Amino acid sequence: MEYIAQLFKALAEPVRLRILLLLLDKKRCVCDLMAVLDLPQSTISRHLAYLKNAGWIKGERRGVWMYYQLTEQTDAFQDQLRRILAAALPHTEQGAVDVQRMRSYLLEKKGNACQ
Numbered sequence: 001m002e003y004i005a006q007l008f009k010a011l012a013e014p015v016r017l018r019i020l021l022l023l024l025d026k027k028r029c030v031c032d033l034m035a036v037l038d039l040p041q042s043t044i045s046r047h048l049a050y051l052k053n054a055g056w057i058k059g060e061r062r063g064v065w066m067y068y069q070l071t072e073q074t075d076a077f078q079d080q081l082r083r084i085l086a087a088a089l090p091h092t093e094q095g096a097v098d099v100q101r102m103r104s105y106l107l108e109k110k111g112n113a114c115q
Helices: 002-010 014-024 032-036 041-053 076-091 093-108
Strands: 057-062 066-070
Touching: 002 014, 002 041, 014 032, 014 041, 014 057, 014 076, 014 093, 032 041, 032 093, 041 057, 041 066, 041 093, 057 076, 076 093
Parallel strands: none
Antiparallel strands: 057 066
């Protein structure tokens, strides 16, 4: 029961849902999330830590930057929640804006290097 509560607590914040949306299709650098969500590094990092502690994401350091991606499916319940989020989040008003902002940002970004 505690595990399920922790999963839902992590989803209870709009910024964390926006982050999960941006991580649905690819590993992302913190700098990418900062640029698209227009939030400071400290805010993004706090929310990433919460998602990581709840088992939604994992991180990998590359130089000075951290890259995050969704964790592999750990159980059927979390897998179902992930599918629901993947189906719903892109169709919200904010989700559509964030997806478009990420596309535009990546077109303008120079290579894969974070700045």
